[in-house]
Amino acid sequence: NSVEGNICLIDELKNIFEVAIASAYPDLTDPPVVITVSGNNPKFGDYQCNSAMAIAQMLKAKNVKTNPREVANNILNKTPTSPFIERMEVAGAGYLNIYINKLMTEHILNCILRFGVKPPPVKKEKIVVDFSSPNIAKEMHVGHLRSTIIGESICRILEFLGHDVLRINHLGDWGTQFGMLIAHLQDKFPDFKTVSPPISDLQAFYKESKKRFDEDEEFKKRAYACVVELQSHQPDYIAAWKLICDVSLQEFQKIYDRLEIKIINRGESFYQDRMDVVVKELKDAGLLEEDEGRWIMWGNPDNHDGIPLTIVKSGGGYTYDTSDMATIKQRVQEEKGDRFIYVTDAGQATHFLIIEACARRAGILKDHQKVEHVGFGVVLGEDKKKFKTRSGDTIKLIELLDEGLKRALDKLIEKGRDKVLTPEQLKRAQEAVAYGCIKYADLSHNRINDYVFSFDKMLDDKGNTAVYLLYALTRIRSIARTAQISEEQLAAEIKKSGFKFGHDAEWKLGKVLIRFPEIILKVSADLYIHSLCEYLYEISSAFTEFYDKCYCVEKDKEGKIVKIIYERLMLCEATARIMEKCLDILGIKTVSRM
Ligand code: ARG
Structure with missing residues (x-):
């Protein structure tokens, strides 16, 4: 079997229908090949080919008498048998419903279980x-x-x-603002080259020098002269400039370290x-x-x-x-x-x-x-106005992250987690929740819109939030633990018999999981990360439905394990792996307990 776990199903379907449409209508130039994922309603199949309407229009323009249903039927008849497609049907005004093949889906999931979550193949590029x-x-x-x-x-x-x-x-590290900064530095800390000046609050320093610049003509002139000296690389001026940059960079680095951001300063x-x-x-x-x-x-x-x-x-x-x-x-x-x-x-x-x-x-x-x-x-702040502190100052990012930490801890304590977790586990959970929720709240909104910063919303454990997803993931991870099945044992089972679908809720979840490559390709092309967050939420909803309907471990009245359904544990494993990969791409740390 040549198909691997990283296959992008929707692209495969596009290829199949492109050929089918071309052979049904060889005279049309560039007929549209529209393949979409059908919604939650099983009546519409798993995917749909919605090309028939547009093609019927094109044919009408050429005075061919036809209708979309007839076109859809023609396409259906020209579609070769494919390991991906179980069956097809024409519905409604001319929709072509596609039902995908279970064996193929099982195979894809088995690849993920055996070899891990792999990226879909692409032409490699250098990207700045x-x-x-x-x-x-x-x-x-x-x-x-x-x-x-x-x-x-x-x-x-x-x-x-x-x-x-x-x-x-x-970085904005070059420009006329350095003139006034250097002039001010020379006045306040004349021996700045030997004794490093206490200017960690560079913002205040900036404000002071700006004030002088705006009010004092003499100072302004000197500031301009400093720019000229700096631009002609006078060593003293370069040293002052370097010092100011270093102080700033140290502050920025604190944020990058906390959020685990990798970046080259240039x-x-x-x-x-x-x-x-x-x-x-x-x-x-x-x-x-x-x-x-x-x-x-x-x-x-x-x-x-x-x-x-x-x-x-x-x-x-x-x-x-x-x-x-x-x-x-x-x-x-x-x-x-x-x-x-x-x-x-x-x-x-x-x-x-x-x-x-x-x-x-x-x-x-x-x-x-x-x-x-x-x-x-x-x-925006919760008042829908520009995000500011109560006193109207701009918010310092370090303080924002600190507040996130505090609020995350409160949340965990509210849930009684401090009583079950070790201090280290609690700290790890606190950081995962705090930084995770700040990142996720940002990434899960369509970036082009303004967005309201609200700790209350982002720390909610219901809805599409980092907290909800992190809990969902720890719950999935705990299922195998409850069953007392080690990773090795599960891997052995996967090798021996592999995954097979049983209950309908499993099938539904499986179909969501194999869309991972499609989502990755879409997001890497349009750079709208919120689609990945929506996908994560869709996975966890499908998982919840599966878990409500399907037990993985059966216990007797005394709580003794009497039956383990390995296929379901495998599905849990595949779900967890894909969710972890998505969260990793979002830059969100996962924890095994929280
Ligand atoms: N420093 C700029 C700002 O704060 C952003 C720079 C973006 N990058 C660039 N190559 N212009 O708005």
């Missing part, structure tokens, strides 16, 4: 993911937290598929020389236009409806646009990337569209290379 990317000396705010969480998960799914992923923290400063080069190249190629002293570039020279990039400011300085042109060039030419992903708030969508257009126009990007902006909405 630009995420998190806070700005030095400014706070890392909840928007950056979203970028961090979403970006990490995107990296994980792409890495699971075997791609070569470069995780880049495009901020805007990395592109200093490359900016000179790209500006010269664009100028030499005649792609820049002068506009009131500045140099601009249009994505489309014939259409000036949108906005251009500002490549050189009127004073000669560079901008965010300049740095992103140098950045994309470096990622194409030095990193040899195929796909470039930027995870920032939705407000920057236009910026990246223009960067892409200009990079294509300049011949930096080739046709096969893709640029994707992964935008997301704003984080």
